[in-house]
Amino acid sequence: VPLWFAPEGVKDEFSWRRSTDFEHVAAEVKAVREGVGLLEITGFAKYTVVGSDAAKWLDKILACRIPKPGRMTLAPMLNGNGKLIGDFTLANLDNDEFYIAGSGIAEEYHLRWFETSLTKHFPESADVEIIPxxxxxxxxxxxxxxxxxLLAKITDADVSAEAFRFMDIRDLDIGMVSCLAGRVSYTGDLGYELWMTPDNQRYVMELLQKEGEEFGIRFFGIRALNALRLEKNYGSWATEYRPLYGPLEAGLSPFVSIKKESDFIGKAAAIKEKTDGGKLRLRTFIVTAQDADVIGDEPIWFGDDVKGWVTSGGYAHNSGVSVALGYVPKVIAAETNGWFVEILGKRCPATLQTEPLFDPKGKIMRR
Structure with missing residues (x-):
């Protein structure tokens, strides 16, 4: 997926500071927040899990509750120490068939974990097939x-808010081809993911471009997606979500069901983390930056001491502020002021952002 889409004649100038991409990424963000944006998402890892024991196996390896047929959920995966080793979107297509989307860079790692957990916790006769x-x-x-x-223009199906709810998933005929459509978006906005075979992608892409012209449709890249997710305090795999952190520390505890009957991997540790409170908290900061933004691993200061570290960040174009996500000790995680984030050797004043900059109640993506 491109980092950003450069108009003809514009070249990428490499810099630790804001560069030639800045205004063009801003335009991509504007297109999404005000009209509709189009993003290529093939880079996600995709798996189908089928079989009469599929739900039981997923209930063992994932910390979430298994969604009902036709529904999706965010699905954290923990190791035996209760640390995050994966975060997925889990979709129940039928009680014997599930679709999983996750980090592309961790695909082989996750596949090894899937296969190991299956042989370790289930008999050889278990009816489970994992298809990458x-x-x-x-x-x-x-x-x-x-x-x-836009979606309503290219399908005869009812995609109204009542008929196609947030986190629903179903087969849809898009023009002349069938797609698996899920109502979810990492932008935090109203949005949909469409999955298809490679031979149909160009047709669907061109159909979306043609029918979306009246809405100002525009491609957007990874840098715009990053700017959009920062406004929602959304973490990402390998930065905010890593085996260093527990789900409570990472803000994913709402998706960990310690009350479900399954003795899922990491359950005892997750219960202990919830009881003890963990040591860290993932927090979002608004940084008084000048011409550069964080990229990750910068120090987070509280007063005169380094107390935490940045995991990711950037400029949130829609809100017009520089944002940093990072981990700080739990004991000071509620402090609003007194923070600094170091950027290129300079300590920049920072303020704790306690709720998402965009749609803090999450109403827009559910409307």
């Missing part, structure tokens, strides 16, 4: 306030 798709399934995502209107 690689690029045999590709995807496109549309996001923004006009995304539902």
């Amino acid at each position: 798709h690689g690029t045999e399934i590709v995807g496109l995502s549309i996001a923004g306030p006009k995304s539902r209107e």
Whole structure:
């Protein structure tokens, strides 16, 4: 997936500071927040899990509750120490068939964990098949306030808010081809993910471009996606979500069901973390930056002492502020002021942002 889409004649100038991409990424963000944006999402890892024991196996390796047929959920995966080793979108297509999307860079790592956990915790006779798709399934995502209107133009199905709810998933005929469509978006806006076979992707992409022209549809890249997710305090794999952190520390405890009957991997440790409170907290900071933003691993100061570290960040174009996500000790995690984030050797004043900059109650993505 491109980092950003450069107009003709514009070249990428490499710098530790804001560069030639800045205004163009801002335009991509604007297109999403005001109209509709189009993103290629094939880079996610995709798996199908089938079999009469599929739900039971997933209930063992994932800390979430298994969604009902036609529904999706965020699905943290823990190791035996209760630390995060994966975060997925889990979709129940049928009680014997599930679709999982996760980090592309961790695909082989996760696949090894899947296979190991199956042989370790289930008999050889268990009816579970794990199918990694690689690029045999590709995807496109549309996001923004006009995304539902666009989707309604290219399908005969009812995609109204009542008929196609947030976190629903179903097969949809898009033009002349069938796609698996989920109502979810990493932008935090109204949005949909469309999954299809490679031979159909170009057709769907061109159909979206043609029918989305009246809504100002525009491609957006990874840097715009980063700017959009920062406004929602969304973490990402390998930065905020890593085996260093527990789900409570990472803000994922709402998706960990310690009350479910399954003795899922890491359950005892997750219960202990909830009881003890963990040591760290993932926090979002608004940074008084000048011409550069964090990229990760910068020190977070509280007063005159380094107390934490940045995991990721950047400029949130829609909100017009520089944002840093990072971990700090639990005992000072509620302090609003007194923070500094170091950028290129300079301590920049920072303020704790206690709620998302965009749609803090999450109403827009559910409307």
